[in-house]
Amino acid sequence: MKPRLPAALLAGLCLVLLLVAALVAPEHLPDKAPDLKWAGPADVPPFGADDGGRSLLHYATQGARVVAVPSIVAGMVVAAFATLGGVLRAMGVGWFDRVLQAGGEVVGALPRMVVILVVALVTPDEWRGLLPLAVTWALLSAPGAMDEAAAVAERLGGARFVEALRAHGYSASRVYLYHIVALNLRPVVVRQAAEVMMQVVFLEIGLSYIAEEENQTDFTHPANLKSWANLLKLGYASLVVDVPSGHALGLGLGLIGVVAVMGLALGRAVRSR
Amino acid sequence: MTQGPVVSVRGLHKTFIQSGPWPWSPRREVHAVQGVDFDVAPGEVVALVGQSGSGKTTVSRIVLGLEEPTRGEIWLNGSRWDGLPESQRRGRRVDYQYVPQDAMGALDPQQTALEHVEETLSVLGGLTRVEAREKGGDMLARLGLGKRLRALPREMSGGEQRRVTLARVLALEPRLVVADEPTSGLDPDRRESVLEALIGNLPSHAGCILVTHDMAEARGWCDRILAMLAGRVIEEVDLKHAEPRHPYARVLFDPWSAPVPRGPLASVGCPFLHDCGLASEGLRGRCASTVPVLAPQDDPRHSVACFAHAGASAAGGGSR
Amino acid sequence: MTALVELRDLCIRAPERALVDGVDVTVMPGRVTALVGPSGAGKSLTARAVMCVLDVAPGLERGELRYPALDPHTDWYEGVRGAGVRAQQALLRRSRSLRGAYLTYSPQAASSALNPGRTIGHQLALAIGRRAEAPTDLSGEIRRILDQVGLAHTASAALPRELSGGMAQRAALAIAVAPKPRLVIADEPETGLDPVLRRAVIELLVDVCRDEGAGLLLISHHASTVRRIADDVVRLRGPDGEEGGA
Numbered sequence: 001m002k003p004r005l006p007a008a009l010l011a012g013l014c015l016v017l018l019l020v021a022a023l024v025a026p027e028h029l030p031d032k033a034p035d036l037k038w039a040g041p042a043d044v045p046p047f048g049a050d051d052g053g054r055s056l057l058h059y060a061t062q063g064a065r066v067v068a069v070p071s072i073v074a075g076m077v078v079a080a081f082a083t084l085g086g087v088l089r090a091m092g093v094g095w096f097d098r099v100l101q102a103g104g105e106v107v108g109a110l111p112r113m114v115v116i117l118v119v120a121l122v123t124p125d126e127w128r129g130l131l132p133l134a135v136t137w138a139l140l141s142a143p144g145a146m147d148e149a150a151a152v153a154e155r156l157g158g159a160r161f162v163e164a165l166r167a168h169g170y171s172a173s174r175v176y177l178y179h180i181v182a183l184n185l186r187p188v189v190v191r192q193a194a195e196v197m198m199q200v201v202f203l204e205i206g207l208s209y210i211a212e213e214e215n216q217t218d219f220t221h222p223a224n225l226k227s228w229a230n231l232l233k234l235g236y237a238s239l240v241v242d243v244p245s246g247h248a249l250g251l252g253l254g255l256i257g258v259v260a261v262m263g264l265a266l267g268r269a270v271r272s273r
Numbered sequence: 274m275t276q277g278p279v280v281s282v283r284g285l286h287k288t289f290i291q292s293g294p295w296p297w298s299p300r301r302e303v304h305a306v307q308g309v310d311f312d313v314a315p316g317e318v319v320a321l322v323g324q325s326g327s328g329k330t331t332v333s334r335i336v337l338g339l340e341e342p343t344r345g346e347i348w349l350n351g352s353r354w355d356g357l358p359e360s361q362r363r364g365r366r367v368d369y370q371y372v373p374q375d376a377m378g379a380l381d382p383q384q385t386a387l388e389h390v391e392e393t394l395s396v397l398g399g400l401t402r403v404e405a406r407e408k409g410g411d412m413l414a415r416l417g418l419g420k421r422l423r424a425l426p427r428e429m430s431g432g433e434q435r436r437v438t439l440a441r442v443l444a445l446e447p448r449l450v451v452a453d454e455p456t457s458g459l460d461p462d463r464r465e466s467v468l469e470a471l472i473g474n475l476p477s478h479a480g481c482i483l484v485t486h487d488m489a490e491a492r493g494w495c496d497r498i499l500a501m502l503a504g505r506v507i508e509e510v511d512l513k514h515a516e517p518r519h520p521y522a523r524v525l526f527d528p529w530s531a532p533v534p535r536g537p538l539a540s541v542g543c544p545f546l547h548d549c550g551l552a553s554e555g556l557r558g559r560c561a562s563t564v565p566v567l568a569p570q571d572d573p574r575h576s577v578a579c580f581a582h583a584g585a586s587a588a589g590g591g592s593r
Numbered sequence: 594m595t596a597l598v599e600l601r602d603l604c605i606r607a608p609e610r611a612l613v614d615g616v617d618v619t620v621m622p623g624r625v626t627a628l629v630g631p632s633g634a635g636k637s638l639t640a641r642a643v644m645c646v647l648d649v650a651p652g653l654e655r656g657e658l659r660y661p662a663l664d665p666h667t668d669w670y671e672g673v674r675g676a677g678v679r680a681q682q683a684l685l686r687r688s689r690s691l692r693g694a695y696l697t698y699s700p701q702a703a704s705s706a707l708n709p710g711r712t713i714g715h716q717l718a719l720a721i722g723r724r725a726e727a728p729t730d731l732s733g734e735i736r737r738i739l740d741q742v743g744l745a746h747t748a749s750a751a752l753p754r755e756l757s758g759g760m761a762q763r764a765a766l767a768i769a770v771a772p773k774p775r776l777v778i779a780d781e782p783e784t785g786l787d788p789v790l791r792r793a794v795i796e797l798l799v800d801v802c803r804d805e806g807a808g809l810l811l812i813s814h815h816a817s818t819v820r821r822i823a824d825d826v827v828r829l830r831g832p833d834g835e836e837g838g839a
Binding site: 155160183272273 | 363371383
Binding site for chain 3: 462
C-alpha cells in the first residue's frame, strides 16, 4: 500500500481542485475592464487577464464546470461496463459472453469521432452539452475496457478460481465483490475510467476549439460559459502574432497537465501488486 | 464425537451429456461414474487412483458438492449432503475442504501467502484479525513457508503455491480433506514433501481422500487404495498388506510389469476385456457379458472386481 | 560404431557458482543415454549444451563437443571456452543448421514443442522438409509417421489444442523424429502423464529411435524408466552435491 498512497493523495487533490473550481465558477464573465487588457498574473492574480481585462481564473473555473460532471460520469460508465465484463467472464456464462464479445467488436469498429460528431449534430438543442457526448464516448470505449477486464478475470482462473474459493467456504459476494472486483479488477477498471475521463476533457477542448475557429455555436457548453479551449485559442495568438497572451497559453496547458496528472496518478494509486 | 464414517458414498452414478458442435448434433451420454460405494473413516487416508477418464475426479467433486450426482447418496458425518441447496452447505464447508489440482488458479494474485490464510481464519475460522495473522503465520511456518509470508503467488514456485493452498485448508482443522492430484506438475523431489505436508498435518481425526494417477506414490501415504476404471471401483486394497490383483490395477501399480493396455475399453461386460491376459476360455463368456462386482479376497478389506479373482479363496484362477 | 555426440568435461558457470561441472555425455546410434539427477542439477542445461545452445553468462568455462558421425575432428566449443556471451551467440548461429536436422529436441512440455496456430500435419511437413532427401510422397510420409506414433490420420488436420495430453505428447514426438535426425534429445517427455501413458510414450520414443537407428538422449526423473530402457546413464549432482532423482 505504502508506495501507492502519495499517488492516491495526488489524484484526490487534483479531483478536489477540479470539483471546487467547477462549483465556484461564475455564471457569466464579469464586465470588461479595458485598462487591464492582457494584464499579467502580477497585476491580476492569479493567472492574469484576457483581452477584455477579465481575470483568467474565471476561464479556468468555467472550463472546469464544463468538463467536471461529464468526465466523471463517463468514467463511471466505463468502470461499470468494465466491471461487468470482468465479472461475467469469471462467472463463465459462455453464450452471453460470446454475444457480448460480438456486440463489442461491432461497436469497437465504429469510427469514434464520426459518431461523436453525428451525436453532437443530432442532439436536440435543449439536451446539448458535453454530457451526451461524454456518455457516447464512454459507450464506444466500453468494449475495449470490458475486454481488458475479462482478460484479467481469465488470468485469475475464471470459473475455476470462483469454484475453488466457494468450495473453501467463501460466499459468492465475497468471491465476486472482494476478490474479483475489489482486489483484481480494480486496477484495470479504475485505469480505464481515468483514461476515459482524460479523453473526455481533451475531446471537449478539441471540439470547442474547432467551434471557436469556425465561429460555430459550441456543441459542448452553453454560450455563457468559457471552455479551456478558449485559453488555448487566446494563447495561440502569442505564438503567431505579437500578442502578449502567453500567460493564457500557459494556464491552458497547465490545466491540461493537471488533468493528465490526475489520470496518471489515479492509475498508479490502484496499481496491482 | 461421531464415530461413524466421515464420508459415506452409496450407489453413486454420474452421467454427463455432451452436446455436439451444432444445436442439432446428436448428444452423447458419458457415464463418468457407474456405481461407486465407499466409506472413509475418521483418521483414514483413502486414495482414488486411475487414469484420466476413470471417474476419480468426478467422484471427488461430487463428494464435496461441486457436482451433483445423477443417482446415489453422499453422507458426510451422518448427514445427507447431496441435493442440499448451497445456502445450507456453505456454513458446513469449513469442515469439508478441497485442495484443487491447480494451485495457482485457487490463489488470489493480489494477496500474499499470509493474507490468504489470515482471511481464511478470520472469515471462516471466526478469529480476530490479530489472532488470524498469528495462527496463519504459524501454519505457514509449519509447512516450510516461514520466510515466504509476504510473497505473492507469482513470486512463488509451484510447490510453494501448493503449500499455501494446503495451509489455508489445514488451518481450518477440517474433518475431511479432498485433494485433487496435489502433486501434479511437481518434480519428484517436491512431490514427497507436498504429500508429507498434507498428510503429516491433517488433524488426527480427519479423513482424507487423495485423488491421484500414480498408485506407487499413493502407496506410502494411504491406508487404502480404490482403483478406478471406466467409472467403477475395480479394486480396493491396503498396499501395506497386499499387492493389487486386478490386471488393470497391477498395470497402474507397475506399468512395466505387463504390456501397455492398448484399449479400447469394452462397453459390455468387463471394461478391461480386450487387454486382459487372465480371461481364460472358461471365463471369457462371463467377462464379455457381465460386469464384475467387487468380491472380497482373503483379507476382507481387500476386494477385486474380477471373475478370475472371485471368491474368498482367491486361488487366482485364469489363464497361464 | 561412431558416436553421434561426444561431450567431454562440460563446465558451465553462472555468476555465483558452477551450474554444471565436469560432465561427460556420449550417445551411440540406436542406444539410449539417460541424463538423471535432482532438480537444479543442470540436466536441461547439459541437454542444451549438447545442441550448442549456451544461454548463461558467463557460461562455458571448459568442455569439448564433437559430433563424430558428422565430422570427427571439429570441436564445436573451440573459441567459445571462456569467451563469454558473444562467442556463445556466434556458436548458436553457426550451429543452426544442426538443430532440427542432425539432432532434434523435444522440450518438457509438449505444448512448447507444438505451434498452437498450425495443424499437426503442417508442422510435420515442415519438419520433414528438414531432411537431407525430401520424400516423394509427402502426405504418405506424414501418414506413416502418424502411424508410427500411434496417432489417427485425422490428427493431421487437428490443432494442438484439440489434442489430449497423451496425444499432444505423441504429436511432439512425431515432430521430433520426422526429420530423421541422427540424435533425439527428449527433455522429460513423461511430465504430467500418468504411469501407464508414461510407459507408452517412453516405449514409443525408444522404439522409433531404434527403428531409425537414431540415438536418444533422455532426461528423466523416473527411476523405473531409466532402469528399464537406458543403455548408459549420466548422473548429475544437485546444487548441494546430492544425487537422487533416479
